[in-house]
Amino acid sequence: MTVAQLREIAGTVTDPEIPVLTVHDLGILRDVRVTADGTVEVTLTPTYTGCPATAVIAGDVETALRTAGVTRLRIRTVLSPAWTTDWMSHDGHRKLREYGIAPPGARQPACSGRSIGLILSARCPRCGSTDTREISRFGSTPCKSLWSCLSCAEPFDSFKAI
């Protein structure tokens, strides 16, 4: 198998918590290579340091590659460079929106002591309105915040830009 084929197999594994997204869409598949002794080495990076999906995804990538016939395999997890939502694919943004989750916007600089709590509003994935309100900066998974649309009155999740 070529590296491109291996990358294709590993890249199509989906996130257990947001099943419309693949590891390729998320941008967490950092590298696929074949070492001199024929071992396939896959490098992944976690979205958040404590994200429980990381271990599940690594296991699913391993299963996918072994099912495809890879016998010598090593999965590495690296923290550096730190994952950012800027690595999410254009396709990933579209899939999130269709799934009902507002995709991440542009990253904002961390608040300084003097500018507290100013955030840009997320666009409602259901009706497209920007008349929305953040309910909580923390949602059902580490990567999402909880919002409510004042236009269509539906709650929705938004992917946090980090």
Next chain:
Amino acid sequence: MTAGTLSQPLAGAIDRGDIDRAEVDQIALATYVLGLGDDALILAQRLGEWITRAPQIEEDIALGNIALDLLGQARTLLSYAGEIEGAGRDEDDLAYLRDEREFRNVHLVEIENGDFAVTMARQLIFSGYQYELYTALLTSTDPTLSALAAKAVKEVAYHRDHATQWVLRLGDGTAESHHRMQAALDRVWPYVEEIFDTADTANLLAAPPGIAADPAGLRPAWSGYVENVIAAATLVVPKPTWRSRGGRAGYHSENLGHLLPDMQNLHRSHPGARW
């Protein structure tokens, strides 16, 4: 190094000439990393106690998320401390099989949660500290610490913002919420000094080429942020008459002794259990 090296007082060993400089550096690094990891681990455990008890369901979720981020940091740090120690202890061995005197966390993270205001006061202090810590460690010459810092600083910015918004809301809220937020600051402030004590190990490692961040050096930026929030919340910075000390050397309050059985019982009762 052997298992248990991390529990030995470093200064004594150097004075007696038991170990050489290279080994001192390794032990200092392992001890430093363990201290940071224990802070994150113990606070994660404390914050987890809020789940199903927070004043709003959104706060159950928020505090659970923050605890999860801290647990992720703790896993990286404890794994790394065990690796440097080189005695075959992994993250689980260090989290579940050490006793109270072997933990290196500051007292702030082990005290009981108190009411929601006390937890928010502690969060403001601690996430403010971690924000400066990880910002400083971005330039650490240790690749594991700088990689973790680059990730964690983004998570901690959210933690600090969360605490900030609550302190503002409660402090500049009703007479009752103002009173309780001030009482909460008064309750936790005696634990501030200890965080910024220049510990032996950190001091040793902060010297060029700069592996660690000297805690005392983080204080000005921390004070600038936190005092600004407190003033905006119409509260005052407390002036405590006593202070905690000794956590980094393994001396703890009775609170840690009560927390550890909760955290360790399952693992110790069922060694090697997995799900």
